[in-house]
Amino acid sequence: MSPTTHGTSAARPGRTPTPAGPAEARTLIRDGDAGPTTGRAPGYTQANLVSVPRDWAYDVLLFCQRNPKPCPVLDVTDPGETSTVLAPGADLRTDLPAYRVWEHGELVEEPADVTGRWRKDLVTFLIGCSFTFEWALADAGVPLRHIEQGRNVAMYVTDRRCRPAGAMHGPMVVSMRPVPQESVATAVRVTGRMPAVHGAPVHTGDPSLLGIADIDEPDFGDRTAMLPGDVPVFWACGVTPQAAVMASRPPFAITHAPGRMFITDVRDEEYLVA
Amino acid sequence: MSPTTHGTSAARPGRTPTPAGPAEARTLIRDGDAGPTTGRAPGYTQANLVSVPRDWAYDVLLFCQRNPKPCPVLDVTDPGETSTVLAPGADLRTDLPAYRVWEHGELVEEPADVTGRWRKDLVTFLIGCSFTFEWALADAGVPLRHIEQGRNVAMYVTDRRCRPAGAMHGPMVVSMRPVPQESVATAVRVTGRMPAVHGAPVHTGDPSLLGIADIDEPDFGDRTAMLPGDVPVFWACGVTPQAAVMASRPPFAITHAPGRMFITDVRDEEYLVA
Structure with a gap:
């Protein structure tokens, strides 16, 4: 699949968001719905995804700590993990509508499934999303x-x-x-x-x-x-770490495609302060 | 100096807190005041300190990310750094009233100055404090x-x-x-x-x-x-990472002594939400 510049191919005007629970929304996505996730699974937190090799994980985590407004970290997996505490039944390799695969800061692929590109040393960051x-x-x-x-x-x-x-x-x-x-x-x-x-x-x-x-x-x-x-x-915006991946050129990285987020099982209220 | 069990030697009942600005408070401490910092530098944020070798820094940072209530990270230094953005004029090796030095999880020393124990690979975590x-x-x-x-x-x-x-x-x-x-x-x-x-x-x-x-x-x-x-x-409580250092036994670590915090130049209001 060739990368699209703005990742909007399935997000045409006229698409009606379908309210659904998070598990149902992820099932639709896993079964091929590649559109943006804005408006889906009302009331549930959505997350940006960045996966990098373990030897880059400290710099990414520290980058997020130092830039908490664009990069609020919701979870970090252990190396090779394909699931997260934010949605225990979900598979991080298949349950986002579209991914971007990066090599040395260059976008090389925009697949709907990254099972074939997964590595045992990948640490996945899930970062808060304004959706x-x-x-x-x-x-x-x-x-x-x-x-x-x-x-x-x-x-x-x-x-x-x-x-x-x-x-x-x-x-x-x-x-x-x-x-x-x-x-x-x-x-x-x-x-x-x-x-x-x-x-x-x-x-x-x-x-x-x-x-x-x-x-x-x-x-x-x-x-x-x-x-x-x-x-x-x-x-x-949680695309900030993706822009940093582009600028910083780690040998390998996987991110979500812009607007195609990971839908978690966590209610928005969990992130409400005061 | 031999370690004290509860670190309270200079915190006797009757001590009157002296309100002062953060720089003045740190100068008093650098000059030998080893008492607890509760009640000092009203309106300025105080921080817990944990310094570990670089090869332990990722696990400490991830531990903090996964336990944000006890371990809210305010700053992480680059390896060997002796200052922080939270108080640019301060020296992390001298400006706390008392430190604890740990080897393999054992408390080996409780000095008022760790200049002689500093290492070029130490990454310092400054963690929010309820004071x-x-x-x-x-x-x-x-x-x-x-x-x-x-x-x-x-x-x-x-x-x-x-x-x-x-x-x-x-x-x-x-x-x-x-x-x-x-x-x-x-x-x-x-x-x-x-x-x-x-x-x-x-x-x-x-x-x-x-x-x-x-x-x-x-x-x-x-x-x-x-x-x-x-x-x-x-x-x-921000002593939580210190308890984790005791339990997890990194070969070397420096922490503040309980109640003897790092006084920053950051106003408390900076950390106020909503």
Whole structure:
């Protein structure tokens, strides 16, 4: 399978999210549904996946510790493990809609299953995802434009550098959601209570302050149309470690494809603070 | 210097805490003040210290990630580093009141300065400390009995096992503060907003539910007298990684002595959520 640039092939406008439990959602995915996971398994935490060889694991873990807003670690497996405490029945090699396989920082493959690429020395990091707080936003009356428009969320590489750790370095990546200006404060307050899934926005308003030249050209995911009165609101994004993998060039790595997350059995409330 | 069992020699009842800024507090300590740091540098975050050789650092970092309530990591240094982003002017080898030096899990020395024991491969972990939230408790009107009584906080080894990571394993250690029953809910609410410094209590009430046989016999620190109507309230404690070092027996390690913390330049509010 050839890699797609923005990973959006199965995320066309018009797709209706199907609410389901996490196990049911993973079964659909394992059976071939390769679309983005935004809007699926309401109320359950979704996670970014990064698998690296054991001798890179310390640098990745330290990179996450030093950059907790974009890289909040929810679980780290032992080497070679194919399951996680976050969803004991799930298989990390098959239960994501699409993966990316990296060699020396180059994307070499974007398969729906990485069983054939798995290695006994792979340590898997599961990192909090902003899809988790979308239910909290919706409950608070904040509209989710990308879901209304049937699209993957828009993600951008910023000019902010993460604090490096050993061989791992790279820029912060953000997700953007258009928020009606009268709801911006609510969006900040609601997500600020969920630091394990990126927490409060890193920026609201002018994209150029993050070094984003054109809001209509996301680096990952789909363009989301802004409605009149909408303000772009930016959250630190779990694609950040993937960008660091690209920049830091470990000999081998597997990640999720942007927007194609791992759906866990953990309720969002578990990550709520205060 | 011979190790002391509970590390309380300079923490006699009657000692009056001297409020001061963090740099001033560290200077007093560097110049020989070996007492506990509870009550010092009001409003500034205090940290537990654990230094291990680089080849143990991954297991320690993963142990912390898997046990975030007792082991909230505030910073991890590069190997051999003697300073931290948490207090750029401070020296990690001299600026704590007392250290413990461990060989194969055995306490071999309790010096006031570890410059002579430092190694180029030591990675230092600074871990959140409940002393940080004591100011928030005091501000909310919750009395702090151990400070009123001029004592180090009481700490206990529990029968709860931490989730192991590689070679690192051990029990959860807790600190205990007597709280008037009418203030227990306030104490839970206030500290729940500070997950980086242990967050909400792990237990309130009967100590036997944590496997603590005798509340008057703490494993570290000093006995704190309960007043009529007080309830014992237990928070996960940053001595937990020290207990894991004892149990897991790395060839070499340095920790702070219980109650003798590293005082950082970071304001407590930085660790406040929501």
